[in-house]
Amino acid sequence: MDIPGLPARRAALNLIDAVLRRGETLDQAGGSALARVKGDADRALARAIAGEVLRWKQDLDALIDSATRLPLADDAKARAVLQIMLAQVLRLETPAHAVIATGLPLLMGGPRRLAHGVFSTLTKREVTLPEVPTLPDAVMERWGVRAEAIAAGLSEPPPLDLALRDAAATAEWAEKLGGVSLMPGHVRLPRGIAVEHLEGFRDGAWWVQDLAASLPARLLGAGEGRRALDLCAAPGGKTMQLAAAGWQVTALDNAKRRLERLRENLQRTGLEADVVQADALAWEPEEKFDAILLDAPCTATGTSRRHPDVLHRIGARQIGEMTEIQSKMLERAAQWLKPGGVLVYAVCSMEPEEGEEQAAEVELTPVPVTASELPEGLAASGEGWLRTDPGMLSEAGGLDGFFIARWANT
Structure with missing residues (x-):
């Protein structure tokens, strides 16, 4: 029987592999990677772990490399498992014992002792991630002088934006939904809200955009x-x-x-x-x-x-x-x-x-x-x-x- 929470972590590992090795989008990879994950909450957790690893990959790798005597290969499974373990502790605030219980089994038959040692070393050091993600070198070069400012905007997933069918009702909908508006016909809400349950969704008063x-x-x-x-x-x-x-x-x-x-x-x-x-x-x-x-x-x-x-x-x-x-x-x-x-x-x-x-x-x-x-x-x-x-x-x-x-x- 699977350890509770393990299928979500295995799915996150598969999502990351699909992006980095096969060049798929997270959406493209989701169908097969999430097929064995039961429940919306665990599927959302798998996506969140994968997203945080990809958002902070350069910085997670730097932490891993700081705790290993010999560098792990870029495509080593132990590196990928350590990435998802660290992302959970440092970004999703998952307790370390839960991370270990659901992370090390992903390396069954592999270097579990190495991964456990690296993870323990880093958590004992109370390491943290920088305030702003480090972008890959190729991205920094392409995006030029704005790259650092853009990186700051990637630290967190975005809020929820709604476009209104009737721009004249902007103030009314901002008040009803408890949001803010940055221009007529727009309302912004905190992320993580189930849109289907918000007032106005079934009536078609707005859409996500x-x-x-x-x-x-x-x-x-x-x-x-x-x-x-x-x-x-x-x-x-x-x-x-x-x-x-x-x-x-x-x-x-x-x-x-x-x-x-x-x-x-x-x-x-x-x-x-x-x-x-x-x-x-x-x-x-x-x-x-x-x-x-x-x-x-x-x-x-x-x-x-x-x-x-x-x-x-x-x-x-x-x-x-x-x-x-x-x-x-x-x-x-x-x-x-x-x-x-x-x-x-x-x-x-x-x-x-x-x-x-x-x-x-x-x-x-x-x-x-x-x-x-x-x-x-x-x-x-x-x-x-x-x-x-x-x-x-x-x-x-x-x-x-x-x-x-x-x-x-x-």
């Missing part, structure tokens, strides 16, 4: 019955924003399962859109649009607060693959605009190749983002583009990393 992720659709303004195309629309947060703002929306995506979630979200909120399953690189519209929102496929490195796996599995190859797709999509989207139509391009990426370098190639008329369209504390660049990162608005809980630009077909 990071504040930064809500900005691209806001930049298209009021629809007033005009036609908008939401490219790569699923699971539907931006489609719902556009529909709520009065746009007649065509929501296009190639992923059947994600489109099912989009339809469910539309049904819950009572909002309407024409949902199309198609490849944006092959599809052709019957007529042009007044507005197009292209939230393009990307490396998603801007979501590292909630998906710390991106810190370890994204590199030049993945960035190159995404930029090729983004360029093709931007070129096609520009052709589908009516005269006077507006295009907004967005990626939840921290990589300049996916943001600034893509925007520089667009041959439409720039429409700079203005301060009145943004939460207090954010500002557009000199080119009129918007770059957000997890180190911004830190006093209010931070936000995801995005690049956003806007043009008109004049």
Whole structure:
């Protein structure tokens, strides 16, 4: 019989291995890694352990190396087990005896004595982690001068952001839910809340959407019955924003399962859109649009607060693959605009190749983002583009990393 809590730790080990060795996302790995874990609480614990290891991996490894005479191989199972043991003690405040009871059995037939010795040495030293995670060298180099500030924003998982169907009711919903608002149509709550049990969920009064992720659709303004195309629309947060703002929306995506979630979200909120399953690189519209929102496929490195796996599995190859797709999509989207139509391009990426370098190639008329369209504390660049990162608005809980630009077909 398994030791209580052991399946969750074994699942965490498998999640980390899937990210570091196979380059999978935590979501992709979850299906098989969590299959034998019973109960929502234990599945959530496995994800939390894996997330904290990936968030603090550089610092956990430094502690492990400080307590071993000969360094453990990077891919040694004992190193991985020590990572999850230390993450529980130092980040999740799990008692040391429980960590030992559920950690050492993962090394059955392996160097249990070594792992026990290293863990005991470190706990006796009362070691701690730094206030800010140390980013991998490659990430530090790519993110440049903002890297340290961004790292500070990764110390904790993000709060819960809600986008409201009716922006005029912002104060009302902030009071009802006990949250704060950083701009009209937004309410922020502490993390860890079960959204299905909150007032307004079943009535479709709001949906979960990071504040930064809500900005691209806001930049298209009021629809007033005009036609908008939401490219790569699923699971539907931006489609719902556009529909709520009065746009007649065509929501296009190639992923059947994600489109099912989009339809469910539309049904819950009572909002309407024409949902199309198609490849944006092959599809052709019957007529042009007044507005197009292209939230393009990307490396998603801007979501590292909630998906710390991106810190370890994204590199030049993945960035190159995404930029090729983004360029093709931007070129096609520009052709589908009516005269006077507006295009907004967005990626939840921290990589300049996916943001600034893509925007520089667009041959439409720039429409700079203005301060009145943004939460207090954010500002557009000199080119009129918007770059957000997890180190911004830190006093209010931070936000995801995005690049956003806007043009008109004049």
